[in-house]
């Protein structure tokens with residue numbers, strides 16, 4: 001595997017494993033096969049209702065805890081400072097871990113307007129030793145500028161929606177300018193957008209003799225973006241790691257960039273300025 005280096009000096013593997021809808025005993029088996037296949041970054045959240053399962057998999061695998069990175073995320077109900085600190089502690093009890101490697105504010109919820117307070121809680125939770133690297137998710141340039149201006153602390157990561165139909169290049173640029181690593185969520189458009197069936201992606205898969213999924217992963221890696229890919233099946237997990245033996249030509253990256261549909265390309269209901277979740 002190759003690595004990304006965060007602005008706090010920490011090192012991340014090139015691909016993270018998403019865990020939406022991976023739960024319970026079958027979920028645990030999925031995480032174990034992923035760890036066995038070589039994944040070292042597991043992306044969970046209080047809102048995914050699977051932090052306990054992720055913690056159980058980490059206790060069960062023979063791989064050392066120190067070789068595995070776990071991300072979790074602060075839900076909307078806990079943006080208020082004291083609630084955020086307690087929720088992070090509760091999430092740690094639930095996982096059975098002593099610390100999170102990465103912890104993100106899940107959504108900015110600008111209508112609620114508590115994200116600066118939530119960010120201060122993450123800054124302090126890092127000082128208390130509960131978290132190694134702190135970041136945000138679904139933050140626009142405006143949200144990023146505000147938390148940096150009001151706290152003086154720049155996030156290490158901004159995890160955002162990004163796939164060929166919504167490449168989110170404006171936020172990727174903002175992240176790059178601020179020295180923040182972009183993580184791409186729903187890199188395949190989940191099971192909603194049929195990104196992997198797109199004729200351009202399929203044509204490139206034929207050209208490079210790879211799978212459509214591998215083309216989309218390379219498109220991210222070659223633009224300095226870390227894809228967080230959900231794959232429950234062992235077959236998909238292995239395929240998504242097999243991406244280091246080829247490079248997309250610049251013209252082909254541009255071809256994929258040209259698939260962008262702007263705001264219309266987003267997964268429905270995921271605009272960070274509008275999105276609300278208070279549970």
Ligand SMILES: NC(=O)c1ccc[n+]([C@@H]2O[C@H](COP(=O)([O-])OP(=O)(O)OC[C@H]3O[C@@H](n4cnc5c(N)ncnc54)[C@H](OP(=O)(O)O)[C@@H]3O)[C@@H](O)[C@H]2O)c1
Pocket residue numbers: 017018019020043044106137138159160184185186187188189190191196211213214228229230231232233235236237239240
């Ligand atoms: N921060 C946020 O607000 C936010 C929002 C959404 C998601 N996320 C994170 O990002 C992760 C990924 O996003 P996502 O779960 O929405 O969707 P995704 O990764 O875009 O797509 C997952 C789907 O792709 C399939 N797949 C995986 N590898 C494949 C391959 N090689 N060939 C064909 N199909 C393949 C999976 O099938 P199988 O599972 O059957 O293998 C699953 O149906 C999430 O799990 C979560 O951790 C974060």
